[in-house]
Amino acid sequence: xxxxxxxIDQVVNIQNxxxxxxxxxxxxxxxFDIDLTLYSGxxxxxxxxxxxxxxxxxxxxxxxxxxxxxxxxxxxEDLIGASKKKLVQTxxxxxxxxxAHNLLASLTARQNVQMSLELHSEIKAxxxxxxxxxxLESVGLGDHIDYYPQNLSGGQKQRVAIARALVxxxxxxxxxxxxxxxxxxxxxxxxxxxxxxxxQQGCTILIVSHDNRILDVAxxxxxxEDGRITxxxxx
Amino acid sequence: xxxxLSWLQLSHEKVRLLIALAGIxxxxxxxxxxxxxxxxxxxxxxKFHKAVDGDVFLMSPQSDALGFTKTFSDRRLYESLAIxxxxxxxxxxxxxGSWKNPVNRKTRTMLAIGFNPANNILNLPGVAxxxxxxxxxxxxxxxxxxxxxxxxxxxxxxQKPIVNTELDSRDVKVSGLFSLxxxxxxxxxxxxxxxxxxxxxxxxxxxxxxxxxxxLKPGANLEVAxxxxxxxxxxxxxxxxxxxxxxxxxxxxxxxxxxxxxxxLGTAIGxxxxxxxxxQILYTDVANHLSEYATLKAMGYKDxxxxxxxxxxxxxxxxxxxxxxxxxxxxxxxxxAGATALPLFMTTNRAIAVLILTIIMCCISGSIxxxxxxxxxxxxxx
Numbered sequence: 001x002x003x004x005x006x007x008i009d010q011v012v013n014i015q016n017x018x019x020x021x022x023x024x025x026x027x028x029x030x031x032f033d034i035d036l037t038l039y040s041g042x043x044x045x046x047x048x049x050x051x052x053x054x055x056x057x058x059x060x061x062x063x064x065x066x067x068x069x070x071x072x073x074x075x076x077e078d079l080i081g082a083s084k085k086k087l088v089q090t091x092x093x094x095x096x097x098x099x100a101h102n103l104l105a106s107l108t109a110r111q112n113v114q115m116s117l118e119l120h121s122e123i124k125a126x127x128x129x130x131x132x133x134x135x136l137e138s139v140g141l142g143d144h145i146d147y148y149p150q151n152l153s154g155g156q157k158q159r160v161a162i163a164r165a166l167v168x169x170x171x172x173x174x175x176x177x178x179x180x181x182x183x184x185x186x187x188x189x190x191x192x193x194x195x196x197x198x199x200q201q202g203c204t205i206l207i208v209s210h211d212n213r214i215l216d217v218a219x220x221x222x223x224x225e226d227g228r229i230t231x232x233x234x235x
Numbered sequence: 236x237x238x239x240l241s242w243l244q245l246s247h248e249k250v251r252l253l254i255a256l257a258g259i260x261x262x263x264x265x266x267x268x269x270x271x272x273x274x275x276x277x278x279x280x281x282k283f284h285k286a287v288d289g290d291v292f293l294m295s296p297q298s299d300a301l302g303f304t305k306t307f308s309d310r311r312l313y314e315s316l317a318i319x320x321x322x323x324x325x326x327x328x329x330x331x332g333s334w335k336n337p338v339n340r341k342t343r344t345m346l347a348i349g350f351n352p353a354n355n356i357l358n359l360p361g362v363a364x365x366x367x368x369x370x371x372x373x374x375x376x377x378x379x380x381x382x383x384x385x386x387x388x389x390x391x392x393x394q395k396p397i398v399n400t401e402l403d404s405r406d407v408k409v410s411g412l413f414s415l416x417x418x419x420x421x422x423x424x425x426x427x428x429x430x431x432x433x434x435x436x437x438x439x440x441x442x443x444x445x446x447x448x449x450x451l452k453p454g455a456n457l458e459v460a461x462x463x464x465x466x467x468x469x470x471x472x473x474x475x476x477x478x479x480x481x482x483x484x485x486x487x488x489x490x491x492x493x494x495x496x497x498x499x500l501g502t503a504i505g506x507x508x509x510x511x512x513x514x515q516i517l518y519t520d521v522a523n524h525l526s527e528y529a530t531l532k533a534m535g536y537k538d539x540x541x542x543x544x545x546x547x548x549x550x551x552x553x554x555x556x557x558x559x560x561x562x563x564x565x566x567x568x569x570x571x572a573g574a575t576a577l578p579l580f581m582t583t584n585r586a587i588a589v590l591i592l593t594i595i596m597c598c599i600s601g602s603i604x605x606x607x608x609x610x611x612x613x614x615x616x617x
Contacts, residue, residue, distance in 0.1 A: 064533055065614040092535035098616060102530040106247030111238050118237050119535050
């Protein structure tokens with residue numbers, strides 16, 4: 001990967017991005033002049049101590065928070081001061097994986113995955129079930145498709161979450177500490193699964209993680225400290 | 236088909252769903268019972284009015300309702316015969332008398348209806364067949380739907396042709412039955428001739444009547460006749476069409492007594508109880524699922540999806556809760572009908588009315604509960 005790549009391959013383009021929390025005297029700057037570009041098909045690990053602004057950066061890129069100042073383009077769309085509608089539209093092209101899997105307890109594994117597909121009206125209703133089952137099979141849960149989350153192990157739940165994030169072929173996956181709640185072996189498996197599936201689909205993956213055991217899966221490691229990027233190295 | 240999240244969420248926690256449905260069913264049952272009694276009150280109090288065969292009715296302006304009438308002179312009634320459209324008139328006497336139960340000798344007040352048996356004016360089962368019997372001195376017809384405290388007269392009549400008892404300490408003979416039913420004013424009824432009526436109640440004077448019934452000639456225009464009667468007769472009698480006659484009885488119970496108010500209040504309480512129960516259920520449901528909703532918002536679900544979700548849950552709860560409500564209410568109606576001799580039964584109209592009230596109730600709760608949805612912020616779930 002290098003900076004000469006054409007803008008067509010740019011999935012996220014951030015320039016001079018700053019972000020503040022609070023108002024008036026309590027106003028506190030969280031991010032300082034961030035410059036970061038994510039390219040298509042990359043796996044990036046975003047590291048940094050607690051409070052360094054990793055999660056804020058993630059939510060801004062994911063359209064979960066309104067960006068305030070600077071330049072933030074996701075899939076070529078400018079998200080600074082974007083309307084709520086535009087943010088929601090952007091989110092539909094992003095797969096999210098959370099630390100605490102966040103599956104819907106009242107839905108089976110298959111239904112959880114389907115919720116992601118049902119957002120896309122271009123996917124035929126008759127294909128939805130098949131696609132959900134196919135992806136659950138590819139994460140190794142072919143015989144657990146009708147299980148409720150409460151009956152799955154932590155690793156299995158996280159696999160369902162990965163299937164949910166990837167089933168609609170997003171252009172980008174944002175994962176926040178996906179291995180934090182897992183033992184080292186399951187954590188490793190999960191990250192490798194994410195890497196493998198995203199390679200197949202050609203989507204960009206940004207993983208926020210403290211976990212040093214998984215750093216080797218990344219194409220690039222970005223480190224954030226006190227709201228500034230301190231490291232941006234290709235491996 | 237989209238995943239029916241509203242139903243899946245509700246049905247996932249079966250115990251909570253059952254408790255919710257029991258609560259809504261209870262609120263529905265409250266409304267049913269209140270509306271049912273109110274309706275029974277009105278039905279029973281106008282059953283007599285509806286049964287009287289007449290076009291125009293005269294009453295004293297001081298009369299309130301059946302059983303609470305003031306008398307007026309029957310001259311007013313006969314004056315109306317001078318009007319072209321009027322064919323015939325029938326004076327009706329009403330009075331409460333103390334009836335002795337022939338079995339246990341206890342007395343109880345019942346309504347006596349007296350009119351000339353030459354022409355039957357009451358379209359009630361049994362009257363036409365048995366009316367001739369009251370032409371005999373001291374013979375009366377007994378209302379077989381009177382409360383049981385008046386005695387097992389229908390059973391006694393099967394054993395012997397005449398049952399002897401007392402009305403206001405005067406011997407009366409029951410030889411036949413008719414069916415009217417208890418109302419809020421009267422727990423039981425008898426019919427007798429005008430002559431017998433005046434014998435039973437010596438304090439009543441012939442010619443001072445409670446209700447005057449006027450029949451118009453066939454083909455006569457009711458509006459024209461009413462206007463003519465109102466013009467000809469002095470102001471000391473009230474003149475009603477049959478509709479007005481029924482309506483003034485209903486409005487007496489509805490507006491001039493506490494009974495109508497009590498039932499309306501009871502229905503409103505059922506509605507409020509239901510609203511609070513459903514609100515509690517929906518609020519808890521939203522609160523428990525906030526992180527899931529935030530996740531769905533992060534995935535790209537719009538705010539409107541969640542508002543629709545809450546209202547879907549509200550309507551599902553309304554319809555499902557209605558089912559136990561209507562079943563229990565139907566059972567209670569038949570119990571209460573047996574205990575009160577009031578015409579209590581489930582009607583389609585009332586079932587639909589309560590179903591609509593339930594849906595409104597659940598939607599009000601839903602519209603309060605959706606405010607909690609704004610707490611689901613996708614930026615907070617990372």
